[in-house]
Amino acid sequence: MSLRLYNTLTRQKEPFEPLDPKNVRMYVCGPTVYDFAHIGNARPVIVFDVLFRLLREIYGKEHVTYVRNITDVDDKINARAAERYPDLAPEIGIRKLTEETAAQFHKDIAALGVLEPTVEPRATEHIVEMVALCNQLVAKGHAYVAADHVLFDVSSMADYGRLSNRSLEEMEAGARVEVAPYKKGPMDFVLWKPSKPGEPAWPSPAGIAAPGRPGWHIECSAMAGKHLGEVFDIHGGGIDLAFPHHENEIAQSRCAHGTDVMARVWMHNGFLQVEGEKMSKSLGNFITINELLETKKFGANQWHGRVVRFAMLGTHYRQPIDWTVDRLVQARATLFDLSFLHGAPVADAPHPEVVAALSDDLNTPSAISIIHGLAKSAHRNADTAAVLKATLQFMGLYGNETQAELNPGHEVRAIDASKVEPLIVARLAARRRKDFKESDRIRDELAAMGVVLKDAKNKETGEIETTWEIAR
Ligand code: AMP
Ligand code: ZN
Numbered sequence: 096m097s098l099r100l101y102n103t104l105t106r107q108k109e110p111f112e113p114l115d116p117k118n119v120r121m122y123v124c125g126p127t128v129y130d131f132a133h134i135g136n137a138r139p140v141i142v143f144d145v146l147f148r149l150l151r152e153i154y155g156k157e158h159v160t161y162v163r164n165i166t167d168v169d170d171k172i173n174a175r176a177a178e179r180y181p182d183l184a185p186e187i188g189i190r191k192l193t194e195e196t197a198a199q200f201h202k203d204i205a206a207l208g209v210l211e212p213t214v215e216p217r218a219t220e221h222i223v224e225m226v227a228l229c230n231q232l233v234a235k236g237h238a239y240v241a242a243d244h245v246l247f248d249v250s251s252m253a254d255y256g257r258l259s260n261r262s263l264e265e266m267e268a269g270a271r272v273e274v275a276p277y278k279k280g281p282m283d284f285v286l287w288k289p290s291k292p293g294e295p296a297w298p299s300p301a302g303i304a305a306p307g308r309p310g311w312h313i314e315c316s317a318m319a320g321k322h323l324g325e326v327f328d329i330h331g332g333g334i335d336l337a338f339p340h341h342e343n344e345i346a347q348s349r350c351a352h353g354t355d356v357m358a359r360v361w362m363h364n365g366f367l368q369v370e371g372e373k374m375s376k377s378l379g380n381f382i383t384i385n386e387l388l389e390t391k392k393f394g395a396n397q398w399h400g401r402v403v404r405f406a407m408l409g410t411h412y413r414q415p416i417d418w419t420v421d422r423l424v425q426a427r428a429t430l431f432d433l434s435f436l437h438g439a440p441v442a443d444a445p446h447p448e449v450v451a452a453l454s455d456d457l458n459t460p461s462a463i464s465i466i467h468g469l470a471k472s473a474h475r476n477a478d479t480a481a482v483l484k485a486t487l488q489f490m491g492l493y494g495n496e497t498q499a500e501l502n503p504g505h506e507v508r509a510i511d512a513s514k515v516e517p518l519i520v521a522r523l524a525a526r527r528r529k530d531f532k533e534s535d536r537i538r539d540e541l542a543a544m545g546v547v548l549k550d551a552k553n554k555e556t557g558e559i560e561t562t563w564e565i566a567r
Contacts (some may be wrong), residue, residue: 098153098454100329101413103337103361108456111360115326119150119418120327122319122358124336125215127166128196129175132203133381134403134418135367135374137331141404142364142412142457143331144209148489152445157471162322163198163212164315167193167219168308173294182417185293203384206400208491211267216318218309222297224317225309228351229286229300237350238286241277243305245287250280251495252346254355258361259338284343285310314341319357320348330358337363358371365415367407374418382418388503396421397504405492408459431498433470435480442481445489453490462490498565510565515546519561522548524558 098111113119123143126132137324143163150159172189180188229245232238237251249263256262263282270281289307296306319327325348332341341361348357366373369380386392388400406426410416446469452461460498466486473480487493499505522537538548545566553560 098149099456100360100362101456102359103363104356104359106260109360111328113154114326114359117158119154119329120323121147121150121159121161121329121331122315122323122327123161123163123212123330124315124332124340125163125165126200127169127171128193129169129172129545130196130376131383131385132200133374133376133383134387135381137204137207137334137384137403137417138367138407138412139331139364140204140209141207141407143362145408145453145457145459145490146329146331146362147210147212148491149450149457152450153454160214160323161212161320162214162216164215164318165193165197165215166218166311167197168295168314169311177293186295189295199385203388206345206388207384207404208401208494210491214322216322218314218318219295219315221317221321222309225287225313226297226300228320228347231351232286232347233301238301239279239281239345239356240301240303243289243299243303243307244277244285245299245301245303246283247286247343247346247350248276248279249282249284249346252350255282255346256342258342258345261338262412284312284339286313286347306351312340313347315340315344316347316351320352323496326354326356327350327358329360329362331362331364334363334365336476337361340389344446351494364412367416367418369418391504394423396420396423398423399427399496399501399503401429401492401496402430402495402501405430405463408492409463409488411460422563427501429467430492430496430501431471433483433493434496434498434501435474436484436487436493437495437497439477439480439484441488442478442485444482446482446487447538449486449490466492510545515541515544515563519563521546523559523561 099108100111101108119457121143123139126136147159147161172193173185176185176188176192180191183191226347229238232247233240233245238245238247256266266282274281287300287307287309289305295308297308299305299307319330330341345357349355368374372378372380374381382393387403388397389397391397402423406422407416409422409426446465447460448465452458452465466483469479469483469486473483484493518537518541522534525533525537541548541563546563547566550559550564552558
């Protein structure tokens with residue numbers, strides 16, 4: 096199976112060749128744990144989970160290492176901890192907040208059918224590695240100390256800006272924010288900074304006496320280096336991270352290790368949007384994963400995680416996705432229709448066409464349309480049903496849920512089928528004698544019982560046949 100992935104670094108789809116097929120290595124930037132994750136944050140988690148599953152399918156489960164970090168040192172974390180736990184010592188409040196938020200994140204994404212990564216490193220557990228990187232960068236002349244900060248000197252790197260395809264001159268011209276006086280160049284960025292009172296603090300690198308804390312970008316360089324090595328296969332995240340975060344990760348890692356690349360392939364998912372705007376905490380237009388799953392805030396409905404995942408994968412990961420109620424309604428209807436697979440046996444492997452679609456730069460819309468096609472014939476063919484079930488499980492889209500489970504928060508009405516069938520027969524009889532008043536009356540009577548009718552013409556006999564289902 097030949098895998099092709101779009102590489103932000105080269106701006107093209109390329110055949111994927113792992114450095115070591117016995118250990119395919121991927122790093123994805125994880126959440127900053129200060130608050131509930133929103134459904135936009137769930138996009139990279141789901142997208143790279145699909146890639147993780149695909150890599151395991153192609154190279155073997157034990158031959159893939161997936162690292163997704165947790166950022167637990169950040170200004171927003173400090174502020175939120177002080178607000179929520181004003182009576183606790185800062186480090187205790189911070190630990191409590193980050194542990195609670197990480198636990199909530201794990202609960203949310205497990206409901207979305209996301210597998211655990213191989214390693215989930217925390218920034219605060221990699222301070223020693225960050226300090227070492229800072230020291231290496233200073234020693235090699237790529238970083239300098241000023242006002243108790245360690246700063247990366249972007250002018251020391253010939254091709255800074257390659258990932259985001261911008262030259263240093265362009266960036267400097269566009270730098271509008273006020274530049275701190277201690278910086279040599281306006282694009283130089285912080286590797287380490289002094290801690291203010293009440294902030295977490297660690298012994299500083301580069302001979303700085305004052306205790307300090309890491310900048311944002313250095314943590315991913317440290318964690319990726321520790322768990323995946325100096326050069327690895329794939330690095331992912333949302334497109335908003337390409338600049339400055341990923342650009343700066345690359346600068347730090349490459350200059351510290353003297354390598355040509357940090358990761359060979361850089362992948363970025365597009366935005367999840369609401370009414371054309373990126374969903375984000377700062378714009379206030381967000382809905383959390385937890386709210387979608389456990390409240391009726393979105394479309395006056397509670398949504399099952401499997402439905403949310405299906406809805407997310409209906410759009411290719413590089414395209415923007417508009418988050419609408421309609422999308423969820425359609426995904427739910429598809430999963431309802433697939434519940435006929437309960438009790439069916441499962442094949443050993445997913446359908447090769449679906450694996451091929453995903454191998455073409457994770458073409459999930461194409462994979463889903465193949466699934467729709469398989470579903471049609473699976474009704475009549477047990478082998479197809481078994482392969483379909485294996486395919487859905489492989490993509491994390493199947494978990495044996497009943498229709499009632501896929502539609503949480505709705506009362507399931509107990510309907511006495513023995514009363515429904517005679518009414519349907521009576522209605523069809525009324526229609527045949529053109530007594531539409533009576534046939535409509537029976538339809539309404541059934542609707543009041545919570546039964547929805549579907550009429551279809553039998554192609555062979557030409558007769559109208561009626562099926563029914565429970566109203567959703
Ligand atoms: P953050 O916690 O803000 O660093 O974001 C965690 C991950 O979610 C990053 O990979 C972001 O790129 C991604 N992300 C944030 N907002 C969105 C969005 N609206 N659509 C898609 N990805 C997003
Ligand atoms: Zn990162």
